[in-house]
Amino acid sequence: MLRRTLRQHAAGVTVITVPGPAGFTATSFTSVSLDPALVSFCLGTTASTAEAVRRADRFAVHVLGAENTALARQFARSGIDRFDGVPWTAAEDGLPLLDGVPAWLTARPTLLRQIGDHLLVVGEVDDGAAPGGDAPGSALVHHDGGFVTTRQLDRPGR
Template identity: 40%
Template structure:
């Protein structure tokens, strides 16, 4: 539908993004390969744990993302949870660099997904389903492997990345 300020149900996308920015997240780089070996990745904050049994995660990717065609149903992929000192990596994988992996330290998971060095954690699996969701798609991924590292994460809030400052409240879930 066309943008229409006279429609009482109209939600301004900029105001919506500002409001959603009140909710803090981490920052990830989702990765896969094309042609079996060429690594592909983009920065994504819309990452959520979905289910423990079966183990599922989701990420939301803009339809306009140039990397999206590389993430097809059945493809292996990884979610790299960036560490507190990896803001430059987040910017690199959100920017216009031709080869985002050039000069970066990375390896492969058992299923062949690119894993960035220096992350707080990574989770890897295969794309189980892709759902249409407006100007984004939802990738639902079945988790096969994972690793938690001893490193604090990079945070994202109100359009700004933040270093984790270790200030913790006492309530534990």
Template identity: 40%
Template structure:
């Protein structure tokens, strides 16, 4: 008897997951050398208000996995609709994603990207094995909220919220 996993068409499953529209974020941290690291993430969710907890997931094979596993915290930058090129930049494996990207290091020593419509600075509370991903849970220690429309991802492409 075959397991369900072997019977499942993973491309079709990914397409089905893609029917759920998500916001687009860039999650950032500082690596062990103090250099900024980050990547585009659509797997961001609020978990709890008290305590203020959020989660996101990272593919285990990601070139940034080591930086996030070693870090004590991370920042989640919710991108504005106008930041599609920034999303594309952080979704591509390149040596220095932060060159020519306006950002600042916060008082909590986390990279915050200019123009984000919301930012959550978090202390890493937990990290779990989630199949081919790591699941990170962070406690929000600071946040900012700005005006603007969100960048949305749906069915494999960017979309507009109406």
């Protein structure tokens, strides 16, 4: 019942990476606080990347756009080298930063807690960029079991 109900909840798609390199597609990313700047995500405790996330002293969140659908699919697959053919650079500490995404941020974990069958990770943001600037494209969203894109209905004053 819960899974069927939550299929109707649209969620932004991200790829989260940690040194190793390791990474996975996530729709559980959210902002927690602006002051201090905190973000969070959840990951299944049995996921292939769970141990790498537990050990990581930093993580990156890559916000995906409609043009990143193949990237989202690749990082959602199990049993493959998710970084194969993906352009990325390593930060000084080995943190993978993916190329060609609309926005990214890096954070240091401040809380890791098992909640049910998932690991909740909260991190304090230490860097970020939106290479696409203020001209946003279509966001990549997960809804009803598949990837969809957004269309702006209105744009309130900024």
